[in-house]
Amino acid sequence: MIIFGTKGYLYQLAILTLVCGRCGNPAAHTLRKRVTKFTLFFVPLFPVSTSYATQCTFCGAEQRLTKEQAEQLTAQAAGGAGQAYGQPHQQPYQH
Numbered sequence: 862m863i864i865f866g867t868k869g870y871l872y873q874l875a876i877l878t879l880v881c882g883r884c885g886n887p888a889a890h891t892l893r894k895r896v897t898k899f900t901l902f903f904v905p906l907f908p909v910s911t912s913y914a915t916q917c918t919f920c921g922a923e924q925r926l927t928k929e930q931a932e933q934l935t936a937q938a939a940g941g942a943g944q945a946y947g948q949p950h951q952q953p954y955q956h
């Protein structure tokens with residue numbers, strides 16, 4: 862018997878101050894990467910899909926980004942804040 866499925870991972874790449882498109886506040890936004898991995902016998906093997914989004918910490922509005930936009934924002938955050946975000950850590954989804 863073969864057991865397979867998918868498992869979702871959420872990584873926080875950076876925290877950015879952006880003007881929110883919904884509430885209009887220059888609030889902190891988290892930049893997140895969602896990776897869905899194919900699993901075989903509960904062992905994650907390879908990613909099947911990756912998506913990026915920013916979420917406003919003020920109103921919670923989420924906006925989808927392309928990979929290019931996400932990379933650009935990550936580079937901006939790393940350069941602007943003088944901190945390296947090269948090691949994304951896994952975080953539980955919070956509301």
Ligand SMILES: [Zn+2]
Nearest residue numbers: 881884917920
């Ligand atoms: Zn907002």
